[in-house]
Amino acid sequence: MHGAWLSTHVKAARPRVLAALNRYFQDIDLAEDAFQEASIRAVKTWSDETLPKDPVAWLIVAGRNYGIDQIRKRKREALTSPEKFEPIPDETYLSDDMPGALDQAHFRDDVVRLLFTCCHPILRKDQQIALALKIVAGLSVDEIARAFLVQPKTMEQRITRAKKKIQAAKLSYEEPDAAQRAERLQSVANAIYLVFNEGYSASQGEAIIRETLCDEAIRLARLLVRLFPEEPELKGLLSLCLIQHSRSTARVSEDGMPITLDEQDRSLWDKNRIAEGTVLLETALLKRAPGPLQIEAAIAATHARAKTYKETDWAEIERLYRALDHIRPSPVVKLNRAVVLAKIKGPKAALAQLDPLAGSLSRYASFHAAKATLLAETGNSEAAKSAFEEAIKLAGTETERAHLLKQLKNLK
Template identity: 45%
Template sequence: MADRAAEGAVAAVFREERGRLLAALVRRFGDLDLAEEVTSEAIEAALLHWPVDGVPPRPGAWLMTTARRRAVDRLRRDQALTTRLAILRVEAERATPPEDHGGDLPDERLQLFFTCAHPALPAEDRGALMLRFLAGLTTPEVARAFLVPRETMAKRITRAKKKIHGARIPFRTPDADELPERLPGVLQVLYSIFTEGYTASTGPDLQRVDVAEEAIRLTRILRRLLPAEREVAGLLALMLLTHARRTTRTGRDGELLLLDEQDRTHWDRPMIEEGSALAETALTGGPPGPYGVQAAIAALHDEAPDLPATDWPQIVALYDVLQALTPSPVVAVNRAAAIAMRDGPERGLALLDELAGEPLLRAYHPYHVACADLLHRLGRHAEAATAYRTALDLAGTEPERAHLRRRLAEVDTSAMP
């Protein structure tokens, strides 16, 4: 029982403190590989000693001291890794008691966020690095999150670490004048992770709740580190307001349930309240940002008692703002769908037809679903069937495909004489 308690304590510390420990070690020694290795060694030492000696009152500080000493020993043995001057510096640090920061470790994860999301890194590597180093997922867990083989993910992470070292990507928080340019990249990586969890790109399940919750947990950390940044609050609000519907988005057999089919009494009301308060924060005190606007749209959906009673005029107005902030074909599709709810399917379909030539939308299955649904509502069943078939070919998950097959069967039956 004591062994299990100690292992549980180590697991909890590893989960909550690994990112802080890793960030502090990278900051101190300037080497991500070294920091990762000695972090793992410190965890192994804790598993060995804590069951015998008990869990220390400040487990994070214990791990930091242990990892730092392992790093010093590694540097002393490997002359190729550092110069004698660096060894003397870290040995002096070893002799100095850790500073009291009011907690177990100084929280230097902000630097790690910006390192993992550095624009010099390939886009596909940034989310993997965040999950590996900030969330503390193992390489196989990160591979599952991105639906790639473990070997592929291991090579991707190794490549990214080499890029950080070879390109001399700095481990630092951007200066105040750089932050507006760099922060959107960090937020985009977090949102991409959440999106993969909210609607998986491929596979048998619509959602991957564990991935979505990791994105939320990381965004909460970023919110604590940057409390004055309203777009961080906006992104967290958007995630919470969307994730609040997670238990109602599929039925008992895993089938997809649309917004008008979901039991709103089972939405997560505390999460909605928290998200709504954060959305208000995001929209207060200056010009709105795209995540704050999207959070406000999500809040209007969550606050409505049903689909017809949703404040569609306000949602359209918010999409107008979003389109001005971040013009894109995807925003235009969502705006057209909202206008269809406000003004009728003919008006919405006309707007979607204007987007038909957008290259990005050819492989974007929600566009074809939106066209098919409006054509169905207008009684143009043969055209709706064509659009549903296109969407079916592009859909990534089995629940989405099953839903589209049902819709296709409905319009095919309706089209029969």
């Protein structure tokens, strides 16, 4: 119990702590090591009675002191003079004045600064987003590999090369100017969206939803909307996150099992989040510059408008997926469109759309689960069973596996 409680606090603090440490040391690897050491110290020190008033500040100070020690060791080994780094005294850790030991305003938005650094144009687009997910969101290499539909070893090499390229370029970690921010905006928005996605539907672990990642993605999206109020895609990003997250309470049963959209109690959906997301989307669409995040937000809003599952406007959702596939084609978009097509034209028409995706989505559990469901609807139980078994093998969470096993057992 203590471990889960502690893990929640540390994970929630991670993006801001790591970003502040990276600004301070100008070294991504040292910042990650310092955060890890600070987390270990927290495990040994924190309890219900001794939890600091500001866990973020506590972890920054602990990581900062560790990093300073490492720098001094390197200097001694190299026989050079240590730089003027001064650690904050240990007795400050648990004092009520902890926030005063740091410049709060200075580290408050460090996460955005680090995001823009990770999305620097010296890196390829895939490297930018992968690095942002690893450094800022703290996703594991396996989780990021799943998001990109590649092998973990491939993703690990991609992230390592990106880190080395940034270190070799000796980039400044100061906040980029307006022109530089605009240049990197799409990559930053995509990275935040993938952070939200990992929180909304965790690819590994025990929980279906990782609230801390969802909350952090929404916080960052709000910050970007304030920085760039004229950018419709950022409003689309925030709208999408809010409308999707409005269903969080209804998506999980009391025993922790997922509840599918057709079985959710819509009275549990957060109407305030839906209302805010809808207004943001309508404001964005007035710019008449629809992008992929606005289209995805429009899909989520169409689901949210339906009072019941039966009243869902599937034709409108299929039209939106068609538009999304035109703007940002991907195997996952095609898969989602095929699932929607089944609601309009039946499972056989949808299965025909899945066949060309078998190669690119062979390691994607949701592909096999969707295929299994459609095969079951056509009465092909044997083929559905095989598809469910493949989905179970590829599932990233125990909860997802349990849900798929239940569906497999219910096959006639």
